[in-house]
Amino acid sequence: MTGRGIDTQVRDRKEVFATRSRTRIWGEKPSPANPYLADAAICHGYDHLDLIRHCGFADVLYLLFRGELPSQDQSALLDSLMVALINPGPRHPACRAVMNTAVSKTNPAHFLPIGLSLLSGDHLGNGEVAAAMKFLLENSGGDPEAVAGDLLELAPSPEGDRRIAPGFGTRFGGIDPMAGKIVRHFSVLPGAGDALRWGARFVEAIEGHGMGWLMPGIAAAVFIDLGFSPREGGGLFQMMSAPGILAHGLELVGQPLTAMPFVENKDYVIERG
Amino acid sequence: MSSNAAEQCEALHFWDTRRNVIRTRVGGAVIGEGVVFSHGYSMLEELTGHATFFQVLVLNVTGRLPEKRLADWLEATFTCMSWPDPRIWCNGVGSYGGALRTSPVAAITAGTLAADSRLYGPGSFPLVAETIGKGLRLRQQGAPTADIVARLNRRADSPSAAVPGYARPIAAGDERIPVMDQVARNLGFTAGPHLELAIDIHDYMMAEFEEGLNLAGYLVSFLMDQNMSAKEIYRLYSLCVNSGIHACYGEAFDNPPESFLPLMCDDIEYTGHPSRKTPNHQQDKENVYVQ
Numbered sequence: 001m002t003g004r005g006i007d008t009q010v011r012d013r014k015e016v017f018a019t020r021s022r023t024r025i026w027g028e029k030p031s032p033a034n035p036y037l038a039d040a041a042i043c044h045g046y047d048h049l050d051l052i053r054h055c056g057f058a059d060v061l062y063l064l065f066r067g068e069l070p071s072q073d074q075s076a077l078l079d080s081l082m083v084a085l086i087n088p089g090p091r092h093p094a095c096r097a098v099m100n101t102a103v104s105k106t107n108p109a110h111f112l113p114i115g116l117s118l119l120s121g122d123h124l125g126n127g128e129v130a131a132a133m134k135f136l137l138e139n140s141g142g143d144p145e146a147v148a149g150d151l152l153e154l155a156p157s158p159e160g161d162r163r164i165a166p167g168f169g170t171r172f173g174g175i176d177p178m179a180g181k182i183v184r185h186f187s188v189l190p191g192a193g194d195a196l197r198w199g200a201r202f203v204e205a206i207e208g209h210g211m212g213w214l215m216p217g218i219a220a221a222v223f224i225d226l227g228f229s230p231r232e233g234g235g236l237f238q239m240m241s242a243p244g245i246l247a248h249g250l251e252l253v254g255q256p257l258t259a260m261p262f263v264e265n266k267d268y269v270i271e272r273g
Numbered sequence: 274m275s276s277n278a279a280e281q282c283e284a285l286h287f288w289d290t291r292r293n294v295i296r297t298r299v300g301g302a303v304i305g306e307g308v309v310f311s312h313g314y315s316m317l318e319e320l321t322g323h324a325t326f327f328q329v330l331v332l333n334v335t336g337r338l339p340e341k342r343l344a345d346w347l348e349a350t351f352t353c354m355s356w357p358d359p360r361i362w363c364n365g366v367g368s369y370g371g372a373l374r375t376s377p378v379a380a381i382t383a384g385t386l387a388a389d390s391r392l393y394g395p396g397s398f399p400l401v402a403e404t405i406g407k408g409l410r411l412r413q414q415g416a417p418t419a420d421i422v423a424r425l426n427r428r429a430d431s432p433s434a435a436v437p438g439y440a441r442p443i444a445a446g447d448e449r450i451p452v453m454d455q456v457a458r459n460l461g462f463t464a465g466p467h468l469e470l471a472i473d474i475h476d477y478m479m480a481e482f483e484e485g486l487n488l489a490g491y492l493v494s495f496l497m498d499q500n501m502s503a504k505e506i507y508r509l510y511s512l513c514v515n516s517g518i519h520a521c522y523g524e525a526f527d528n529p530p531e532s533f534l535p536l537m538c539d540d541i542e543y544t545g546h547p548s549r550k551t552p553n554h555q556q557d558k559e560n561v562y563v564q
Binding site for chain 2: 004006007008009010011012013015020021022023024025026027028029030031035036037038042044045046047050051053054055056059067069075107109110113117159160172173174261263265267268269270271272
């Protein structure tokens with residue numbers, strides 16, 4: 001088609017691949033009786049059974065990613081965040097998607113993959129949390145009022161919601177009051193750090209313009225204060241939101257299709273042309 | 274109405290007009306009347322049995338019903354983009370799904386997500402499209418190929434070049450391009466400016482870096498010449514690896530569970546912190562554990 005010869009001779013790159021995978025997270029001691037089975041396991045050096053006996057979930061979650069157990073203050077902050085994020089709520093599109101699949105008799109084993117796939121997005125999901133963390137990391141050395149002032153000049157006013165920065169803006173045209181209450185709780189915890197404080201000052205500068213904290217922004221600030229990276233924060237946000245998504249789906253298992261609203265023909269408008 | 278109430282009413286208007294109502298240009302079913310539309314076409318009277326699956330796929334992605342030869346070309350690209358080899362990363366996901374006895378839909382969906390990658394599969398297409406589009410703008414400004422490559426190279430400080438759409442994992446060169454080029458020729462297509470530029474860059478890259486055009490670079494350039502946007506191309510190819518994942522999933526499923534590439538404990542090398550004593554976090558919350 002091109003009328004030109006394309007040299008596409010295929011050559012093996014002869015790259016050297018690892019002979020074994022490597023991890024600094026988890027080590028397993030093989031069973032003397034069967035080397036495919038583990039007799040003991042360590043997580044960053046700590047015996048798994050000892051972690052089960054002596055630590056809480058938030059402690060070991062922190063250990064898994066950060067390589068050390070958290071301080072008491074860090075553990076309390078992470079635990080509070082997990083409670084804050086535990087349920088996006090039945091109006092959140094990721095939950096609604098799972099609730100609709102539940103009444104349509106989808107295999108319940110798929111509820112989490114479905115909901116968490118949707119929670120990967122750049123709006124209220126993994127993508128927004130990671131972007132909010134990058135925004136905070138890049139700007140928190142500066143004056144929040146000045147940053148807000150610059151962004152307010154540039155911020156478009158689209159139809160629907162406004163985002164002055166990832167994690168900050170409007171939800172359904174307004175300031176999310178629950179987000180404000182939750183972040184006020186975090187701000188007085190001993191584990192609260194610079195990112196939460198900078199975010200609070202940034203919000204003071206944008207509140208007069210009808211914008212405020214959004215949950216991905218709060219999560220982003222807490223993740224930074226706990227030392228997580230943007231990639232880790234985005235994924236942890238999905239993981240921490242999983243219980244609510246699953247619960248709302250499972251609540252509707254066995255219910256008929258009619259247990260969820262269905263848009264009638266009169267409200268389904270096919271626009272042509 | 275007070276001014277505050279009026280402001281609130283205006284702020285909520287956008288949301289109120291969408292609550293419990295769907296307005297769509299895509300189409301849909303008129304339930305009870307047996308009528309289904311896609312972008313103004315009757316699915317049952319005008320499309321089913323009259324248009325190919327790939328024509329309808331393009332219609333649903335772009336809103337435009339393409340001529341059949343373009344849909345046939347797209348179908349051919351799907352055929353050569355999905356090998357039944359579990360060493361290919363997305364296909365391996367299918368094999369692990371079979372090994373764990375997931376449903377086929379779960380395994381194929383998981384493998385499809387794996388191909389949303391910056392290295393290969395549809396996830397790599399947006400950057401390829403951005404690269405070729407930027408290259409063509411430079412060409413139209415009169416830049417020679419060497420300058421265009423220098424501007425597109427994402428690894429300028431390295432002796433090798435990294436231009437999206439060029440090079441591929443494991444092997445250099447791409448045997449699929451002449452095959453797809455022949456398919457295009459048989460269907461009566463001629464190269465447009467994006468593809469002409471892509472091949473100019475290929476010739477330069479081969480001479481300078483021994484790296485050539487890959488299939489993603491070829492097909493994205495071809496489709497940009499067919500007036501498709503980067504967004505449309507990405508969407509069209511969302512499921513392009515599904516066929517090979519099916520093959521790998523099915524074979525693993527039909528073998529005993531977990532028999533696909535089993536690992537002994539020592540097959541994983543632990544490089545983390547040596548064993549250490551676990552503090553009792555539950556009993557003594559006053560301890561500070563950071564060491």
